[in-house]
Amino acid sequence: MTEAPKKKKIYPAAIAATVFAFVLIPLHAGCVVLLAFFPLVLWMIISIDRAIRHPETRKTHLARIFVWTIAFFTALGAEYAHYVAARNYADGIAIAIRNFSAAHGRYPENLAEIGIDHQEMRGNLGFSGYSRIEDRLSLFYTPTFSYFRPYVYDFKRGAWDWD
Numbered sequence: 001m002t003e004a005p006k007k008k009k010i011y012p013a014a015i016a017a018t019v020f021a022f023v024l025i026p027l028h029a030g031c032v033v034l035l036a037f038f039p040l041v042l043w044m045i046i047s048i049d050r051a052i053r054h055p056e057t058r059k060t061h062l063a064r065i066f067v068w069t070i071a072f073f074t075a076l077g078a079e080y081a082h083y084v085a086a087r088n089y090a091d092g093i094a095i096a097i098r099n100f101s102a103a104h105g106r107y108p109e110n111l112a113e114i115g116i117d118h119q120e121m122r123g124n125l126g127f128s129g130y131s132r133i134e135d136r137l138s139l140f141y142t143p144t145f146s147y148f149r150p151y152v153y154d155f156k157r158g159a160w161d162w163d
Contacts, residue, residue, distance in 0.1 A: 013064040017071035024075035031145055033075045040072055082144040089124045090141050090160070094153050097130070097139065107132050107155075 024033050044065050051061035096114045101107050108114050111121060111130050121128055127150070128141035139153040151160040 010060060010063045010067065014067050017067045020068075021071040021074045025078040029075075029079070033072070033079050034145065036072070040068060044068070079144060086125050086141065086144055087160075089121075090128075090139075090151070090153070093121065093130070094139060094155075094158075097137075098155070098158070107135075107137055 020036070023029070024036075047061045047065050051058045051065075054061075093111070093114075093116060096116065097108060100114050109132055111118055118129075121130075125141040126144070129138070130140075131138045137153075137155050139155075140150040142150045149162050151162065153159075154161050
């Protein structure tokens with residue numbers, strides 16, 4: 001007597017994909033989202049191959065691919081939203097510094113002079129800061145998708161550069 005083939009369930013994939021998305025949604029988890037891309041694509045290629053070769057489990061494989069695709073793009077979308085929010089906040093600080101300079105003929109000594117709390121800035125941008133030593137300015141923040149290379153504002157050009 002032969003047994004009917006076991007139906008594979010989608011629940012483990014759905015739970016793992018949900019955990020993946022929720023772990024990677026917080027600020028500064030973007031580099032992990034990008035690191036997960038290639039293994040995820042490799043897994044999807046293997047799953048598509050299995051779906052083609054084993055029609056009895058095709059729906060399950062395609063459902064797993066769908067669930068993981070949704071999880072990946074949810075995490076990627078959240079990362080993009082963090083990136084845009086951080087850039088807008090940092091742009092606001094740069095504009096406030098430039099406006100202060102235009103009004104007072106000098107750059108502020110610290111962020112408190114323009115009404116920005118340093119802790120609030122760190123809460124919105126992560127590792128970030130502003131310093132003025134003589135006429136040398138430094139405004140920087142770490143982008144949400146990288147821990148190692150900050151964006152540094154060039155006050156002469158009015159643009160952000162990689163450090």
